[in-house]
Amino acid sequence: MAETYQALYRKWRPLIFEDVVGQDHVSETLKNSIKTGRIAHAYLFCGTRGTGKTSSAKIFARAVNCTNSIDGNPCNECETCRGILDGSILDVYEMDAASNNGIDNIRGIREEVIYSPTGCRYKVYIVDEAHMLTIEAFNALLKTLEEPPGHVIFILATTEPHKIPATIHSRCQRFDFRRIGINDIEKHLNRIVKKEEIAITPDALELVAELADGSMRDGLSILDQCIAFAKGELRYDDVVDIVGVADRRVLFSLAESIADFDSSTALNTADEFLKKGKEAADFLEELISHFRALLICKSTNEPNFILEKTDEVVEKLKVQAEKYSVDRLISIISLLGEFLLQSKKMSAPNVAVEMAVVKLCAKETAGSAAELALRIEKLEHELEGLKAGGVVAKKSTTPAKAPVSIDVSKEAAPHIDNAANWTKWRDALSKIKLESKSLYTFLFNAQALFFGDEIELVLTGDLAYEKINTPEGKQYLSALFSGVQGTQLRVVVSKKGNLKQRDGQASVMDIAAKKDILGDKMTVVEE
Secondary structure (H helix, E strand, O other): OOOOOOOHHHHOOOOOHHHOOOOHHHHHHHHHHHHHOOOOOEEEEEEOOOOOHHHHHHHHHHHHHOOOOEOOEOOOOOHHHHHHHHOOOOOEEEEEOOOOOOHHHHHHHHHHHOOOOOOOOOEEEEEEOHHHOOHHHHHHHHHHHHOOOOOEEEEEEEOOHHHOOHHHHOOOEEEEEOOOOHHHHHHHHHHHHHHHOOOEOHHHHHHHHHHOOOOHHHHHHHHHHHHHHOOOOEOHHHHHHHHOOOOHHHHHHHHHHHHOOOHHHHHHHHHHHHOOOOOHHHHHHHHHHHHHHHHHHHHOOOHHHOOOOOHHHHHHHHHHHOOOOHHHHHHHHHHHHHHHHHHOOOOOOHHHHHHHHHHHOOHHHHOOOOOOOOOHHHHHHHHHHHHHOOOOOOOOOOOOOOOEEEEOOHHHOOOHHHOEEOOOHHHHHHHHHHHOHHHHHHHOOOEEEEOOOEEEEEEOOHHHHHHHOOHHHHHHHHHHHHHHHOOOOEEEEEEOOEOOOOOOOOOHHHHHOOHHHHOOOEEEEOO
């Protein structure tokens, strides 16, 4: 008779506290309580699925009853440990509250607890999904928890601790099990595939760890599923096809096209993915997740603490995030959320994906924030700040000072020969870098020439010229430069070798044109 196959998550269930991945804070505390004999009568294990709550409860149940405990761990060799493991000793009782949640089930436990254990030191009751108990069942359990016999230990495990009544909660020692980091999951899976002699590529294992979503049990189940369907070595593409998720490379490629406003390439990428039979709603959700990751990378210096990604993937996300502004990423996530809702109502949900892609690639939708964070809102904010500081006068305000006389003699005329590098250019660059790293990349090699009330930015590349030489771009930089200089400045943009043509002497009409800036209180004096 062929040997019955055992699922990986059952075969590799932790046997000692050190086997519980990513929960050292819980394991060490429980081990110390066993070593010192400070055993509580009730524990509450909280955390998301697959983080080791039930496994830790079973280890603890064996450890408190083990006749040969080793450093707070069960030996798993003595008669008591083996009896608990194979189920022949009934002093450790596990109950699933999802299907046994009534008052009668708890009453049965209340009737049993008064009797001493038969083969162990403690009777241990492990209640899985404890939040599923009815109010009546909780009330019945409370009676036992208030005055428990000394030989009884209760361990309540739950994914929703907020549903546990406060009266129960206050009588338990609470332990919170954290989501398991992707690197910890990957390392543990790697140990298992080596011992199981499973052929799998590193990128495929990395994807399985990522799909586990913080749950070791989910990771092992996904790995089990992939092994069953794959032929020979398990590869990255196999995992993508078997599990039915969006290829990470597709998400990066699509995000690149959206960053470049390339709707044609973006549509082809999305269409190719959807033709494989993937669900439109699932695809949009994964796109939202990808852009969320970009937003986190853009907004914090340590995204690894937030993202469930490997270090290598986080580095790729950081690079791609530089192509977006924070405002544009927020806008993209918001739009994708709207199209996700639409896709669930449409008879042809793929259309929602196509509309989303086209809209995200449209420059008018992205707004000026897409063009290197030069949003009108930011400009208005800067201008308001300058007005408050007295640098820019409102158009409707007539200066109270005496009329301004401007001498337009030859000596005073701005001339290209008199142009110098702007002394505050580095200060301006520092401010730009803080506000928009993407804008900074186009400007840090530029030359800034100072012509009295005008800054000419001399750019070296065509792409930089196209991105900066826009009405929004020049308006934004004019406001920023004015703030740095402390006087009103305007910006013109040129390419290296093609500077703005300037006459040797300014005409009266050139100076008179400044009336819009200086107001009505201006006279022109000619020699």
